[in-house]
Amino acid sequence: MQRQIEELKQEFEKILQKVKDSDTLEKIRVRYLGRKGEINRLFKELSKLGIDEKRIMGNEINKLKQLITNRVEKLRTELQSKPKADYEPLLPGRTVYVGHQHPLSRVFKEIVAFFKDYGFALKTGPEIEFDWYNFEALNIPKHHPARDMFSSLYIRKDLMLRSHTSPIQIRVMEKQKPPIKIICPGRCYRYDPFDASHSPVFHQVEALYVDEGVSFGELKWLLKEFVCYMFGPKTRYELRPSYFPFTEPSGELAVSCPVCGGDGCTVCGNTGWLEMLGCGMVHPQVLKNVKISPRKYSGYALGMGVERVAMIKYVIDDIRIFYNNDLRFLEQF
Ligand SMILES: [Zn+2]
Structure with a gap:
């Protein structure tokens, strides 16, 4: 014992x-x-x-x-x-980590700042949208095959997460008479796979200018100014014909590949060009839908993915890296 x-x-x-x-x-x-x-x-x-x-x-x-x-x-x-940590007066102090803007926020703000300088007013809208604003009013009726381009996420039969920021344009045009000169930034949703070039959640900025006698030439001029502002004056760009149900004629703007400078590489698929934004003259039917006379008024619209612009600007080949919160990536900006 x-x-x-x-x-x-x-x-x-x-x-x-x-x-x-x-x-x-x-x-x-x-x-x-x-x-x-x-x-x-x-x-x-x-x-x-x-x-x-x-x-x-x-x-x-x-x-x-x-x-x-x-x-x-x-x-x-x-x-x-006892204090939580041992006190050692001779140790160097801990570095205070100062964060900074996410590259997407930065590009987002740069784009918005450009358009504000050119007289566009900032407008926003709801992220949950009615079929009328997301499709119907934009000249995409129920039967139209172009709805497939927008891989929408539906909440109800007539209610969805907006698949682009264009509904904001309709909402503004319904309430306001021309001249209308607005920029609409925001988050958009599509049921795209989460891969190197797609994300189910992404950001768009769209611009719209409707007034008497607005011409395609003005749109071209603005695009040139924008490319120089965003990527530098040496960047080459190309405006190609395209199709969108809400613009006629429609165009797509491509800029010279920042990796190879236009010679062709894997990033640009050996074409030397990267597509950056869609644009065109507002379709007369869209103006009619919001009770603006297409005989009296005309307008141009353009829209771009913020991620896309950031990827071209910073030469990033995988969209997912924006959302991973990996400091090794974020600290480079
Ligand atoms: Zn290239």
Whole structure:
């Protein structure tokens, strides 16, 4: 019995040395002093002994119990008063990490700033949109195959997450008479796979100018100004015919590949060009839909993906890297 008490004492001392926090200490207290703990187990074994021995050993166990109680209490007080980390006055201070804008936010703001400088007013709209604003008013009726281009995410039959920012244009044109000169930035949703060039959530900026006598030439001039502003004056660009249901004629703007400078590489698919934005003259039917006379007024519209512009500007070949929150990438900006 004497040996058991002695062993238990040594074991306790050894374990206690390793305790660094209050939770562990509490577990140890329960292990020794709890109702089913080591001390009570020893007390139970006393019954096996003779009367004299019982008295002596009982005394010994009580002493050990007292010792354990005292040591646990003392350590508990020490742990509570101890500062969390060791204070070392000679260590260099910790660097305060200063964050900065995400590359997407930066490009987003650059695009918006350009159009604001050219007199476009900022307009926003809801991210959940009616079929009328997302499609119908934009000259994409229910049966129209162009709806396939927009891989929409429906909430109800006539309600969806907007697949482009064009609904904002309709909302503004319904309320306001020309001249209308607006820029509509925002988040858009499509059920595209999340791969190197697609994301189900992405950002768009669209511009619209409707007034008397607005011409395609003005649109071309603005695009040239924009390319120079965004990618530098040496960037070459190309305007190609395209198709959108809400513009006629429609065009697509491509800029020379920043990786190969136009010679052809894997990034540009050996074409030397990267498509950047869609544009065109607002379709007369769209103007009619918002009760603006296409006989009196004309307008141009253009739209671009913010991710796309950022990928061309910073030579990034995978869209997913924008959303990974990987500091090794983000710190390069
Ligand atoms: Zn290239």
